Amino acid sequence: MKLSTSPSQWLATALLCMGLVDAHTVIVYPGYRGNNLHTTGSVEGTEGLGAAWSSDNDTMLYPYGMQWVYPCGGMPTSENRTKWPVQGGAVSLQPGWFPGHARAQIYINLGLGTVPPNMSHPMITPFEIVGPDNDPYPGTICLPQVKLPAGIEVKAGDNATIQVIELAQHGAALYNCADITFAEPEDVADVNQTNCFNSSHISFETLFTTASLESAGLEVITVPSLLTTVLPTFLTIAYGLLMA
Template sequence: MQVAVVILLFTLSCSVSAHFQLMYPEWRADSFTTPGALQWIWPCANINTTSGTNRTLWPTKGGSLMLNDSHPDALTFVNLGLGNEVTSFNVSLLSHFNQTGNGTLCLQSLGGEALAELAPANGMNASIQVVTINPEGNALYNCADITFSDDASLLSTGPGGSCHNATGVSGMYIGNLATTSTNGSDASTTSESASSSSSAGAGGAVHAPAAAALMIGVVGIGAFVGL
């Protein structure tokens, strides 16, 4: 009986520590403490749409995203669904992004090309779904409800800015083997193109390329995330 209790407590402690926090846009609710919330439940950690009580204004041409991940590395995907009560997150804003290091990661601008094609109207409601997949193959989910706004701005970078990476945290887009990486303390000016992949270290913010254009190299995902 005591052994079973120890195993249960260990399992619970591991599951709590292996979560991530969606910091911006503001998540629907705290999926660490909200009753019934479980981050491994698709599509939004068992947390329903907030029906307008907790919506972040987000730029119509692409916006910022910031999260805090407890995993040392994880594949990160960001999807979008339109409407007040989203049932399908069928628009890809970010795909195959390899986050490395524990702590805060900020993507200063993502979704530009997808939203250019979608052309969301000012005032349109939508929901953003963030998915992380850890080296063990477990998927975790968090969602944020947004309202597209022509007046909304990106999070600021640089000294004193709100968009930054924690020390030791970086990321890279997994593209085909012909792509190159742009390294530096601030990769926020990386252009969105099918032929580019980029990384950013601590203090830098990442500008995401077109998610739909990314392809996994033949070396496989395991080479990037230690699967």
């Protein structure tokens, strides 16, 4: 899978961006399931539910937007699959097409099969993105080599789904999916600078975990041990000096 540049693909990406002003998160590569950027109905009409049938049971309503619905933002499995390398490949997305994404956490999971029963195979260590502000902003982030989860083996022709989750500051988990068919690297279309690049105004940060406290915790634990050992001796010496 090589990086290449195509003027026509630059134009296609520019046109895509122009049409996404009201979007949440868009997977640029591999191709996502479809347009799930719709908001329908009202919060009052669904009594606060994220998804509910209309009063005539004819239309599904998404007052907060389709992307709030697990596992793939309300979109069914697609027949238009992208060939993706059997040993892993690129994942690219646009995270800032909605207010409130100055900071967000990104998760990428894998579901196996044509219609995965779940998306329970994490593909990356979650990370945080930092955008310019809380207003909608353009820009793309790309992970050029997302590996398969440990212990997962696939072969050319197997189907799967890549799930991208953006956990926003306002508490929403925004779901998006790309359906793929695994293929040998030479059979996969080139990934290029139009669909895999990192915009300079979006930065990355690691997530803080309690594991980070482990070494610090060991140092704290040794302090009481040190005091237990030294303090009695110190008090004994001090008492002896006073009694002398």
